[in-house]
Amino acid sequence: METAPFIISISGSVSVGKTTTARLLHELLKAWPSKPKVSLITTDGFLYPNAELEKRGIMNQKGFPVSYDVKRLMKFLCQVKDGIPKLKVPVYSHLTYDVVPDKFTIVDRPDILIIEGVNVLQNGADYPEIRNRVFISDFIDFSIYVDAEEEYLIKWYVDRFLKLRENTFDDPSCYFHRYAHMPESEAISLAKMIWQAVNHVNLIKNILPCRNRANLILRKGAEHKIESILLRK
Numbered sequence: 001m002e003t004a005p006f007i008i009s010i011s012g013s014v015s016v017g018k019t020t021t022a023r024l025l026h027e028l029l030k031a032w033p034s035k036p037k038v039s040l041i042t043t044d045g046f047l048y049p050n051a052e053l054e055k056r057g058i059m060n061q062k063g064f065p066v067s068y069d070v071k072r073l074m075k076f077l078c079q080v081k082d083g084i085p086k087l088k089v090p091v092y093s094h095l096t097y098d099v100v101p102d103k104f105t106i107v108d109r110p111d112i113l114i115i116e117g118v119n120v121l122q123n124g125a126d127y128p129e130i131r132n133r134v135f136i137s138d139f140i141d142f143s144i145y146v147d148a149e150e151e152y153l154i155k156w157y158v159d160r161f162l163k164l165r166e167n168t169f170d171d172p173s174c175y176f177h178r179y180a181h182m183p184e185s186e187a188i189s190l191a192k193m194i195w196q197a198v199n200h201v202n203l204i205k206n207i208l209p210c211r212n213r214a215n216l217i218l219r220k221g222a223e224h225k226i227e228s229i230l231l232r233k
């Protein structure tokens, strides 16, 4: 009989470095002497596509709990724990700013699954009105929260925003192309505005309240340097 995968989650604010941390952990775990089968997915793929967010009038809440197809995500987690082979996980692109149609990551009975996203530590305490429901966090065996002061988060967010628009300079089909020809100072102001209007609100309302639930808190300072590691015993 197959054993259920060990699930490690990585959460934290938008642009704190979840994806980067998850990719590094993925490489490190794969290189263990026992060569475990390790898969990495992000909950971004379970966001509703932009068209659906627009239809529901929640485009300005992308990344908030309401913006995810939680039923689909829970179904995936149940199936992966049940050892179902070749599961298809939808993929999100920061460049197109949307879920990519017909693109999937295949998760095929891994020994370890890393799941990263802003919402992975949310549980029943965040939704007292919902009873008898299972949450993503119920499936997690070990949770990591990547933490940093908001002034750094904003800097890293703006830097990534500028990089994304640079990468779409010649490609009008990419979402970020609309910002590519703006003067840099305007692009920086716009990125800061989006941060305040959406990602800051999400951080305060939905992400930070989960921090102390994590088994491990990695706190980063300037230049992404790890300043402290807190492990719950």
Ligand SMILES: Nc1ncnc2c1ncn2[C@@H]1O[C@H](COP(=O)(O)OP(=O)(O)O)[C@@H](O)[C@H]1O
Pocket: 012, 013, 014, 015, 016, 017, 018, 019, 020, 021, 156, 157, 159, 160, 163, 223, 224
């Ligand atoms: N350890 C690191 N060193 C240098 N740059 C980093 C590091 N971690 C993240 N970054 C950069 O910070 C930005 C946000 O990181 P990312 O992993 O995309 O965050 P998240 O997945 O939390 O949104 C990206 O531009 C990324 O390249």
Ligand SMILES: CC(C)(COP(=O)(O)O)[C@@H](O)C(=O)NCCC(=O)O
Pocket: 013, 014, 015, 016, 018, 019, 044, 062, 063, 064, 118, 194, 195, 198, 199
């Ligand atoms: C899709 C996301 C919630 C994902 O978060 P991330 O993987 O970047 O941490 C975020 O990148 C996002 O798009 N937030 C909405 C506001 C904005 O455009 O930044």
